[in-house]
Amino acid sequence: MNNNLLFDFTVDKTAKTVVINREFNADLSLVWDAFTTKELLDQWVAPKPWTSRTKYMDFKVGEKRFYAMVSPEGQEHWSIQEYTSISPKTHFKMYNAFADKDENPQLPGSEWDYNFTEENGKTKVSISIYNESLERMERMIEMGFKEGFTMSIDNLKKLLETLSKK
Numbered sequence: 001m002n003n004n005l006l007f008d009f010t011v012d013k014t015a016k017t018v019v020i021n022r023e024f025n026a027d028l029s030l031v032w033d034a035f036t037t038k039e040l041l042d043q044w045v046a047p048k049p050w051t052s053r054t055k056y057m058d059f060k061v062g063e064k065r066f067y068a069m070v071s072p073e074g075q076e077h078w079s080i081q082e083y084t085s086i087s088p089k090t091h092f093k094m095y096n097a098f099a100d101k102d103e104n105p106q107l108p109g110s111e112w113d114y115n116f117t118e119e120n121g122k123t124k125v126s127i128s129i130y131n132e133s134l135e136r137m138e139r140m141i142e143m144g145f146k147e148g149f150t151m152s153i154d155n156l157k158k159l160l161e162t163l164s165k166k
Contacts, residue, residue, distance in 0.1 A: 006124065007153070009146055016137050018129040018145070022153055026160040028118035031125060032089050034156055035114065038065065044159045046070070047151035061086055065094075066103055080105055081112075091115050108132035110140070
């Protein structure tokens with residue numbers, strides 16, 4: 001296994017954008033599924049010891065995923081994601097906002113733009129996260145987004161290795 005896989009995390013405060021590039025030793029279809037199906041998302045998207053629990057998800061343009069990050073003590077942090085563009089196996093966009101348990105979004109949110117490419121058996125995922133306000137982006141960073149996202153991506157790497165062996 002090649003452990004020299006790309007992982008780049010860049011914060012651009014001027015553009016209010018976070019850019020993440022990550023390679024995985026897995027085929028494109030599997031990586032795509034890990035980002036677009038609730039059964040797989042719930043296995044990796046929360047940094048341990050937190051877990052992810054999707055209440056509902058319909059991966060179609062104009063539809064949503066509503067889910068909670070759940071602490072070991074049962075504390076829930078809800079988010080709602082609305083899919084705004086989907087090109088199967090190559091690209092999707094969504095609008096993400098924190099929410100309460102009744103699905104009321106806490107605005108402003110952020111726009112997530114995902115791109116997937118495969119080369120030589122490796123899949124590269126490029127994510128651009130545009131925040132409507134610098135304050136929201138700074139709050140996201142202060143809340144430990146980089147550390148939490150890095151832990152989640154490590155969960156995904158392990159999940160993909162397990163699924164690739166099947």
